[in-house]
Structures are given as C-alpha cells and as structure tokens.
Amino acid sequence: MSLDALARCCPNWAEFRSIHAREAEIDAVAVRSSKAFTRVFQLRAISIGNEIRVSERLVGSTLPACCPERHINPGGSFCIGLRAGEGITDETAPAWWKKLHAFALWQETAEETGFWPSEAQLSHGEAGEVELAAENAADQLGLRAVYREAVAFDTGFIAAGVGRINAKTGMLRNGRSACICGRTDRGGRTLLRRDCHGNGLGCPIILEHRRRAMVGEYWRGLRGHVTCCGTMHECPLRAIDSKPST
Ligand SMILES: [Zn+2]
Ligand SMILES: [Zn+2]
Ligand SMILES: [Zn+2]
Structure with a gap:
C-alpha cells in the first residue's frame, strides 16, 4: 500500500x-x-x-x-x-x-x-514526457545545457533549429543536409535531417518542437474551462497573446 x-x-x-x-x-x-x-x-x-x-x-x-x-x-x-x-x-x-x-x-x-521558479519548470501533462525524452537525447550529444536553454529562454542553437522546422510536417527543412543537432551514426557519419528523428533517442530539435506543440495544446484545452487565479504575473489563461511558458 x-x-x-x-x-x-x-x-x-x-x-x-x-x-x-x-x-x-x-x-x-x-x-x-x-x-x-x-x-x-x-x-x-x-x-x-x-x-x-x-x-x-x-x-x-x-x-x-x-x-x-x-x-x-x-x-x-x-x-x-x-x-x-x-x-x-x-x-x-x-x-x-x-x-x-x-x-x-x-x-x-x-x-x-x-513567478514559478525556473528550476522547477517541467512541462505540463504529457509534454513532460517529451521534455524528458528530448533532454535525454540532448544529453547523449553533450547538449543538455543547450537544451535547457532552449526550454527556459528560447535561445541557443536548439531553439534556433526549432524555428527551421516545417510546421506542417514537424520535420526540419532541407532533409538532405546534415542535422543541426550534429548527431552521427555508429560509423561516425553525420545523420541527415530527415533520418535523425527516427534514430536512437531521437533528435532533440524535433522533440523540442513537439514539446512546444503539446504545451500549446495543454493551454488551449484549459482555456474557457479554467479561470486564472490572478496570483501569477504571467499566465497563459489570462492573456491569450502572452507567450505560453512550460
Ligand atoms: Zn538531429
Ligand atoms: Zn492565471
Ligand atoms: Zn493561477
């Protein structure tokens, strides 16, 4: 028990x-x-x-x-x-x-x-699972800090990479060039963008894009059902145009 x-x-x-x-x-x-x-x-x-x-x-x-x-x-x-x-x-x-x-x-x-302390951030709901997956994928590339920076501040090259994703496909544009995350296959060959996401732990850039989409969905699901409590300076439920946080 x-x-x-x-x-x-x-x-x-x-x-x-x-x-x-x-x-x-x-x-x-x-x-x-x-x-x-x-x-x-x-x-x-x-x-x-x-x-x-x-x-x-x-x-x-x-x-x-x-x-x-x-x-x-x-x-x-x-x-x-x-x-x-x-x-x-x-x-x-x-x-x-x-x-x-x-x-x-x-x-x-x-x-x-x-403000909710930044060290306490973990994405809401199922986006939390994707966040951990992305963090593990980044960690394997020695990019853990770069990944945390993308989540917390939307800066760094992982965040920049997210901006180069085709919103329709959820994949990086220019699929035949080397992936931005810098991953290589077992033989040390650079992975192409179109192959990176399906390989091993996945591509932290693709996963981060998915996490952001899920966070957005989470808040959209609450709007109209849940009222803002008014205790926080930034609350996606209060200001539709404010940037959703994690
Ligand atoms: Zn990649
Ligand atoms: Zn609120
Ligand atoms: Zn609140």
Whole structure:
C-alpha cells in the first residue's frame, strides 16, 4: 500500500495521520533556504488505484484552488512531478516526500514573486514526457545545457533549429543536409535531417518542437474551462497573446 510506504518514511518537517486505508492527512511546514518556515500546509493524500493524489484538505485555503502555472490541477490536486504519485513503494516513497517538500518551497516563491521558479519548470501533462525524452537525447550529444536553454529562454542553437522546422510536417527543412543537432551514426557519419528523428533517442530539435506543440495544446484545452487565479504575473489563461511558458 503506497500510503503505508509514505507513512513509514515521513520526514521530520511533516506529520502523517492515517485516516483509513485510502486516505491520510499530512501537515507540512518546510524550512526555506533563508531558514524561515513556510506556511503550514494542511494536506490530504488519497490513494486512487495505483496512484496517490495530494491536495489541500480545504482546497483553495492556503493555495489557489487551481492554478496550472503553479502546478495545481483543476480540482486542487498537486502536480509535484511527472508521475510522482504512481506506484509508490518503500524505494520511491522518499523521493515523493522530497518532491512535496520542493513543491511547498516553490509555492512560497510563487506567492511572493508571482513567478514559478525556473528550476522547477517541467512541462505540463504529457509534454513532460517529451521534455524528458528530448533532454535525454540532448544529453547523449553533450547538449543538455543547450537544451535547457532552449526550454527556459528560447535561445541557443536548439531553439534556433526549432524555428527551421516545417510546421506542417514537424520535420526540419532541407532533409538532405546534415542535422543541426550534429548527431552521427555508429560509423561516425553525420545523420541527415530527415533520418535523425527516427534514430536512437531521437533528435532533440524535433522533440523540442513537439514539446512546444503539446504545451500549446495543454493551454488551449484549459482555456474557457479554467479561470486564472490572478496570483501569477504571467499566465497563459489570462492573456491569450502572452507567450505560453512550460
Ligand atoms: Zn493561477
Ligand atoms: Zn538531429
Ligand atoms: Zn492565471
């Protein structure tokens, strides 16, 4: 039972009270880097199928009831990381607590500054999976930093490469020239643009283009259904013309 696994390694900044087999209460107060305490977060963790969902006990009391920018889903459950709540075991439970801890700190930053911390960025929903795939592909080429730069600031040659993708095909133009990412095949021959995406871990440029499209779709899906909470300076739900963030 994953709630039991969480109970067994509850850290000292949180209190875990089991309500019944599928529900628990968590009170959390984290220490910030300034040594100040965060607010008290009164949370509820529920186990649904194979998944643990965590939200405020009274949704909307300390945090916004819903804010995609702050990774609070419609309904109030937290997105503390990609698949963070799935299949928690004794091995993965400490990581869950770590993510919850970081989430609490980031909420305080968001509250005070109106910005979600850049180190906490991970694309929403399934775009998060593509982001990780792109990062791995970039990493293999020694381009991890260049990839992070493309995500965070839309600068660097991976970002520039995305601008050279044919929006219709999702592929790089000039398919017969060497791929911009610089990848080679096993024999050390440069991969052509048209072959790069289907090879090995894929092309970070193509994957980044796909990630951006998915992020755009994510926000389009929310518009008209979810109201902006008004706590953030930049929110794609408020200003249609503002640039969607991750
Ligand atoms: Zn919001
Ligand atoms: Zn490539
Ligand atoms: Zn908003």
